[in-house]
Amino acid sequence: MSASTALMTDRYELTMLDAALRDGTASRHCVFELFARRLSGGRRFGVVAGTGRLLGLLRDFRFGDEELRFLRDAQVVSPETVRHLESYRFTGSITGYREGELYFPGSPILTVEGTFADAVILETLALSVMNHDSAVATAAARMSIAAGDRPLAEMGSRRAAEASAVAAARAAYIAGFGATSNLEAGRRWGIPTMGTAAHAWTLLHDTEEEAFRSQIASLGVDTTLLVDTYDIRRGVELAVQVAGTGLGGVRIDSGDLPLVAAEVRAQLDALGATGTRITVTSDLDEYAIAALAASPVDAYGVGTSVVTGSGYPTAGMVYKLVARQDAGGGWVAVSKKAEGKGSQGGRKGAFRRLDGGVAVEEHVEIADGFETLPAAADVAGSRALQAVLVEHGDIDPAAEGTQGVVAARAHHLAVREELPVRALALSKSDPAIPTVFSDAGDR
Amino acid sequence: MSASTALMTDRYELTMLDAALRDGTASRHCVFELFARRLSGGRRFGVVAGTGRLLGLLRDFRFGDEELRFLRDAQVVSPETVRHLESYRFTGSITGYREGELYFPGSPILTVEGTFADAVILETLALSVMNHDSAVATAAARMSIAAGDRPLAEMGSRRAAEASAVAAARAAYIAGFGATSNLEAGRRWGIPTMGTAAHAWTLLHDTEEEAFRSQIASLGVDTTLLVDTYDIRRGVELAVQVAGTGLGGVRIDSGDLPLVAAEVRAQLDALGATGTRITVTSDLDEYAIAALAASPVDAYGVGTSVVTGSGYPTAGMVYKLVARQDAGGGWVAVSKKAEGKGSQGGRKGAFRRLDGGVAVEEHVEIADGFETLPAAADVAGSRALQAVLVEHGDIDPAAEGTQGVVAARAHHLAVREELPVRALALSKSDPAIPTVFSDAGDR
Known part of the structure; x- marks a missing residue:
């Protein structure tokens, strides 16, 4: 080459x-x-x-x-x-x-x-x-404005050609995103990288509980657990049961987000996990982010729409x-x-x-x-x-x-x-x- | 790197x-x-x-x-x-x-x-x-079907990140395009490359005539001249005057294409340049190509819409x-x-x-x-x-x-x-x- x-x-x-x-x-x-x-x-x-x-x-x-x-x-x-x-x-x-x-x-x-x-x-x-x-960058700036003080992460590498994905992570960071999932963007451009876990992680294990236990053993209790592989309500309950009320966060990647976020927040609070953050990541764009402004969401992960310039x-x-x-x-x-x-x-x-x-x-x-x-x-x-x-x-x-x-x-x-x-x-x-x-x- | x-x-x-x-x-x-x-x-x-x-x-x-x-x-x-x-x-x-x-x-x-x-x-x-x-490739196949037997060239490199542009040229070729403007796609993947001239070429010269004469001296009479820098009617007239009736083609990059293509064809025929091909390149997608099916167009150059998957x-x-x-x-x-x-x-x-x-x-x-x-x-x-x-x-x-x-x-x-x-x-x-x-x- x-x-x-x-x-x-x-x-x-x-x-x-x-x-x-x-x-x-x-x-x-x-x-x-x-x-x-x-x-x-x-x-x-x-x-x-x-x-x-x-x-x-x-x-x-x-x-x-x-x-x-x-x-x-x-x-x-x-x-x-x-x-x-x-x-x-x-x-x-x-x-x-x-x-x-x-x-x-x-x-x-x-x-x-x-x-x-x-x-x-x-x-x-x-x-x-x-x-x-x-x-x-133009799309990212609109999302960053819509998100206000809530952190935004770029997670769209899989929806952009491999080299564009690195460039997109860089452009989104310049326009106000706080981090990217793309490791090459971290290595080449010094952009903070982040990540949680995929559904494959839960499915790899014999039970959801084993997957959660293993993730916490590896990444610590401050990690973010993906709770929607099977049933969100059961996932949240299990997450707090395994991690304790000090669990860092949960990620929701499906469903009607304003509704689900409110339910999960109420459930976490009822379980005593009042400091556990909620990250949402399902098909977000600037409009969806704006629509979640009044919802108890702590962080956004944006994929397709940011790397494709939101239309x-x-x-x-x-x-x-x-x-x-x-x-x-x-x-x-x-x-x-x-x-x-x-x-x-x-x-x-x-x-x-x-x-x-x-x-x-x-x-x-x-x-x-x-x-x-x-x-x-x-x-x-x-x-x-x-x-x-x-x-x-x-x-x-x-x-x-x-x-x-x-x-x-x-x-x-x-x-x-x-x-x-x-x-x-x-x-x-x-x-x-x-x-x-x-x-x-x-x- | x-x-x-x-x-x-x-x-x-x-x-x-x-x-x-x-x-x-x-x-x-x-x-x-x-x-x-x-x-x-x-x-x-x-x-x-x-x-x-x-x-x-x-x-x-x-x-x-x-x-x-x-x-x-x-x-x-x-x-x-x-x-x-x-x-x-x-x-x-x-x-x-x-x-x-x-x-x-x-x-x-x-x-x-x-x-x-x-x-x-x-x-x-x-x-x-x-x-x-x-x-x-999916967008390109639709365009290729819409174009029928008329040749299609991919010319969208400037509207895609630099490495994606090479990949896009490759995907479009697989899905039925005949050529690309992207030289790296030619070198790396063996895809036929093509090109005409930019408006800058005409503007670089003191007159449109000098630009046309120089292009023909360099690329031969079979080249395609870009005729819409100033006035299309005058451009076509000049093109045939300079190249003769054996001129390979003219390119139109602006205007209401069905209308303009018909006018240019009539003008070329009246000038005796009945074999001169008309290439159109302005904001084409599969719908615009389909709408030109009955127009006297000989070839299409597609840019933005193919490299961005047509929406x-x-x-x-x-x-x-x-x-x-x-x-x-x-x-x-x-x-x-x-x-x-x-x-x-x-x-x-x-x-x-x-x-x-x-x-x-x-x-x-x-x-x-x-x-x-x-x-x-x-x-x-x-x-x-x-x-x-x-x-x-x-x-x-x-x-x-x-x-x-x-x-x-x-x-x-x-x-x-x-x-x-x-x-x-x-x-x-x-x-x-x-x-x-x-x-x-x-x-």
């Missing part, structure tokens, strides 16, 4: 490169922008995630022997282009929203600058990572050429006109306007060419949204790896506080704040 | 193993079954995909130094269990539906036999792979303990009773009953214990659905790698012919054929 990420790329990126190397346009300096035209699913805000992962994958975006052999043998590009790719590494710059930041329609989430040859071939990988991770598994972001040099070296803002898919040309600076600490507008300044965009301090009552992530090929190490995850989660939880109250509702709506474009030259 | 897949696993698999090694149940022989309780989205059939990928990942399901260090440092399991995992490799057996096969509710898609210690820890990885790949990104399969040894070494069929999530205990044999070559029933024989299940020939007018994929740890090489993909696609296209006509409709419904369970002892 190759560790290169370079072929996680649509074929046309390389055939365009091939043609551009032939006609001389490959060396034109270009500005590509990654943004979302709209928020999928009538979401009121989006959460940027994947940035740190993308930067790591960018390090491995090199064409090794296996990749070059494939391109040569399959005649995807000319021998000259194969030679060009041998020494390829991205030497351009990327400015972008910090990971964990909120975004709105038209927010310039990533701005990639470099020659056409440098920048065009990153399109597929950048979109793959950002679209997936941001979709999960919207991709954020629908696009990667568009917005400015380039012309034959004479001057800068031209470019945009396509395709029906319903137009784009806004020009390099952009982005700021979130705040009023008393509350976000009121996504303010995007457009520069036609090389004009200097305003710095954060220049725009009163605004917070600058972009940071330099890659400068002439050098990747900011603080945005990568486990430290990148820690920073992204902290940033997300901080900026979420700026959201207006109406952004927190779960129903479909327009974006919580408008995106306003202005020409930098007009200020 | 580690190439091990062993930590793509929920934490509770390993804590259950830990407790089972302590209490002696780890050595009990077990039968786990991977199946779907229902077909998500009111689909009329499901398509099994991922099997060959899973077998490859199973080879890498070993705990190396990095994995063991993490488990030790994070105290996920006891030092004794860490030592047990050092030498872990799966030495059990897996019987399963051939990749590309159809499945229905309760079909025993995979049957994993081994000690509890051997088999329980494969749950997460097996479900991750099969749930994702089967969801994509159902996971197949919802589960992995359940269905039989095990008891303390005395006898076999016990086991099943849970949890509300709405019950399972059917016992090892199973599966056959598709056919009447005049048309599938009429998914017939599942249940054995309580070690009884021999009937062989294919024993059940008249039936086709046996299970094959041995792994025997005492030895993986069938024919099910893996590129040859596995070729076999799976051929098998899928063959068995799809057995579907009754009503299975081919796209609307939500019950499964096309019923699943009937019978006790092997009763025959």
Whole structure:
């Protein structure tokens, strides 16, 4: 297996490169922008995630022997282009929203600058990572808001392809989840891992009691016992009988949760297990979590819905050429006109306007060419949204790896506080704040 | 980066193993079954995909130094269990539906036999792979049926996490797509790759004409030109002007496709480019493809909807303990009773009953214990659905790698012919054929 990420790329990126190397346009300096035209699913805000992962994958975006052999043998590009790719590494710059930041329609989430040859071939990988991770993070943030102070764990690995599951655990953690069941997410990204037991554990043993006794012997009385394999009422009774009133928790994975949670709480209290926590894990999404707000539930485990973006598994972001040099070296803002898919040309600076600490507008300044965009301090009552992530090929190490995850989660939880109250509702709506474009030259 | 897949696993698999090694149940022989309780989205059939990928990942399901260090440092399991995992490799057996096969509710898609210690820890990885790949393949098969003889290409890499994109391209190909835009899917799985050009290609050039001329110089006159960057009518005119009437194709990525396709066809014909093909690629799913059946479209490119399972990104399969040894070494069929999530205990044999070559029933024989299940020939007018994929740890090489993909696609296209006509409709419904369970002892 190759560790290169370079072929996680649509074929046309390389055939365009091939043609551009032939006609001389490959060396034109270009500005590509990654943004979302709209928020999928009538979401009121989006959460940027994947940035740190993308930067790591960018390090491995090199064409090794296996990749070059494939391109040569399959005649995807000319021998000259194969030679060009041998020494390829991205030497351009990327400015972008910090990971964990909120975004709105038209927010310039990533701005990639470099020659056409440098920048065009990153399109597929950048979109793959950002679209997936941001979709999960956006759904996760809604669940985290709905859960309030109750802990949330991501347990959806089995409902996502194996590598996506690791990325999804990471995105959910950035957006407010407290832990994941996925061990690789723990190893690779430093995310706290958790788990209880499966129904197979109970079924493996000759009796439910033996299963409970063994789990407690191994994990201690503070463990969480799964009580719904046979009969919940009998399971709870047995759990307290075996563990005593100091039992850490019980997990319920089936049934009408508000009803069952209330019954189990009453039963636990009657048995004296007043400190035993109730974790629920059955088909939860943000709406089910919100509906359980008044129920005596202590923790949520969310599977399918968080790893699949709760109905919207991709954020629908696009990667568009917005400015380039012309034959004479001057800068031209470019945009396509395709029906319903137009784009806004020009390099952009982005700021979130705040009023008393509350976000009121996504303010995007457009520069036609090389004009200097305003710095954060220049725009009163605004917070600058972009940071330099890659400068002439050098990747900011603080945005990568486990430290990148820690920073992204902290940033997300901080900026979420700026959201207006109406952004927190779960129903479909327009974006919580408008995106306003202005020409930098007009200020 | 580690190439091990062993930590793509929920934490509770390993804590259950830990407790089972302590209490002696780890050595009990077990039968786990991977199946779907229902077909998500009111689909009329499901398509099994991922099997060959899973077998490859199973080879890498070993705990190396990095994995063991993490488990030790994070105290996920006891030092004794860490030592047990050092030498872990799966030495059990897996019987399963051939990749590309159809499945229905309760079909025993995979049957994993081994000690509890051997088999329980494969749950997460097996479900991750099969749930994702089967969801994509099921959606892809519906699109392939809707497209009829017109070629279909998978172009959704940018709307799926980077590794899932490769798996999705593979699953779509197995289910009838003819090509993918994803180069890694070409390299790793031998899938034909294709591509046209992006809007950025046109925008990079000073004029649309220069972009078209350059693409033709590089890729030849048989290439497909993207004609909707500015104005489709003008784009088509220019395309034929530049390429001549021998132009291979034009791609339309926006607008009201039935209307636009008809206009473009008329315009191409009027210009004499009667052999120029029309490829459409804008937000297609199986319904949009079906709606274009009467339009003059020559090929479809499908993105988001195929890689996200067209609204159902996971197949919802589960992995359940269905039989095990008891303390005395006898076999016990086991099943849970949890509300709405019950399972059917016992090892199973599966056959598709056919009447005049048309599938009429998914017939599942249940054995309580070690009884021999009937062989294919024993059940008249039936086709046996299970094959041995792994025997005492030895993986069938024919099910893996590129040859596995070729076999799976051929098998899928063959068995799809057995579907009754009503299975081919796209609307939500019950499964096309019923699943009937019978006790092997009763025959």
